[in-house]
Amino acid sequence: MVSKPKGDQMRRIALAAVCCSVVWWSGQSRASAQPAGWTGPLVVVIGIDGLSIDGVERAKDPQLHRMMEQSAWTLQARGVMPTLSSPNWESAITGAGPEQHGITSNGILGKMSKFEPVCKDAEGHFPTIFEILRTQHPTADIAVFHEWPGFADLLEKSVPNVLQHGGSHEKITAGAMEYWKAHHPALLFVHLDIVDHTGHDSGWGTAAYLKAVAEADKDVGELLDMVKQDPNAGRTYVLLTSDHGGKNRNHGGNSIVEITIPWMIAGPDIVPGQIQSPVYIYDTAATIAWIFSLNTPDCWIGRPAIAAFRSSAISARNGLRTNTSSPGCEPAQRPAIAVAPASAPSSAATNLLGPGHSKE
Numbered sequence: 072m073v074s075k076p077k078g079d080q081m082r083r084i085a086l087a088a089v090c091c092s093v094v095w096w097s098g099q100s101r102a103s104a105q106p107a108g109w110t111g112p113l114v115v116v117i118g119i120d121g122l123s124i125d126g127v128e129r130a131k132d133p134q135l136h137r138m139m140e141q142s143a144w145t146l147q148a149r150g151v152m153p154t155l156s157s158p159n160w161e162s163a164i165t166g167a168g169p170e171q172h173g174i175t176s177n178g179i180l181g182k183m184s185k186f187e188p189v190c191k192d193a194e195g196h197f198p199t200i201f202e203i204l205r206t207q208h209p210t211a212d213i214a215v216f217h218e219w220p221g222f223a224d225l226l227e228k229s230v231p232n233v234l235q236h237g238g239s240h241e242k243i244t245a246g247a248m249e250y251w252k253a254h255h256p257a258l259l260f261v262h263l264d265i266v267d268h269t270g271h272d273s274g275w276g277t278a279a280y281l282k283a284v285a286e287a288d289k290d291v292g293e294l295l296d297m298v299k300q301d302p303n304a305g306r307t308y309v310l311l312t313s314d315h316g317g318k319n320r321n322h323g324g325n326s327i328v329e330i331t332i333p334w335m336i337a338g339p340d341i342v343p344g345q346i347q348s349p350v351y352i353y354d355t356a357a358t359i360a361w362i363f364s365l366n367t368p369d370c371w372i373g374r375p376a377i378a379a380f381r382s383s384a385i386s387a388r389n390g391l392r393t394n395t396s397s398p399g400c401e402p403a404q405r406p407a408i409a410v411a412p413a414s415a416p417s418s419a420a421t422n423l424l425g426p427g428h429s430k431e
């Protein structure tokens with residue numbers, strides 16, 4: 072029911088996108104206040120935990136709709152299973168699913184159960200967008216402000232210049248804005264949890280839930296104004312998404328309302344309007360990497376959502392980016408396994424790894 076945009080409402084947004092696409096960046100001076108040492112693009116990610124499609128459509132959320140008018144967007148993006156926060160936020164920041172990064176449950180409920188990641192850095196972590204940005208641009212300023220404390224467990228804690236937890240969505244937004252105005256980080260990730268909290272307390276789709284979406288909507292408006300009023304607006308992207316929806320007072324199940332998430336991006340080179348091709352939550356990191364022209368690790372599976380970008384931007388970047396192994400990400404060591412063909416006598420077991428490897 073809520074997996075598709077409501078026809079009239081979405082058509083209005085699509086039409087508004089055509090006529091208003093210039094407004095987002097108009098009137099901005101691009102000549103001043105360039106952050107020292109970083110002249111590349113700036114990316115602000117707004118992650119609204121537990122924001123459902125129903126919430127986007129039904130809440131009083133003019134700022135989310137303002138964002139959509141200026142964005143390439145879809146209300147049919149897919150998260151990953153299980154529809155919990157840790158596996159999904161990890162997917163958003165690593166460009167891969169639980170099958171690759173190994174996080175399969177929610178850290179906040181105790182020890183995150185996970186299996187060995189497909190590849191890992193020296194500290195054993197599946198590489199996030201923060202790490203590959205840091206590795207390939209050591210001076211890039213990276214900032215993470217998160218309302219849900221468990222978010223910090225999903226990334227390399229030593230990588231961001233700032234990794235700050237705050238107890239309310241207002242504090243998180245205020246802290247992120249203060250930092251952004253002072254430092255203009257290359258990558259700012261803002262995680263807001265009020266919507267998910269309220270979903271658990273009162274139920275997804277309830278009046279209280281929609282009110283919480285409206286509260287988060289104010290934060291979105293402040294962050295959009297922050298970018299719009301800044302001299303660096305012309306090189307700043309804003310990407311907004313969620314980790315999962317919800318059902319009754321929970322999520323983690325396998326319903327379409329839990330796994331469908333909004334995904335939208337505004338900024339230079341973006342073609343406003345509905346994205347027609349599929350977008351997955353792990354495309355988030357891949358899209359950010361593409362904006363920064365980063366090499367992405369082979370163990371990522373996400374693809375940049377290039378349908379959101381102008382063709383001129385796509386051709387300009389295609390010559391820059393290759394998908395090769397990234398420094399700091401080595402394939403996880405696999406145990407030496409000798410496999411005997413089922414029909415062969417045990418004495419003739421074949422060591423498929425060749426000379427020098429023994430069965431352990």
Ligand SMILES: [Zn+2]
Pocket residue numbers: 121156267268271322
């Ligand atoms: Zn939750």
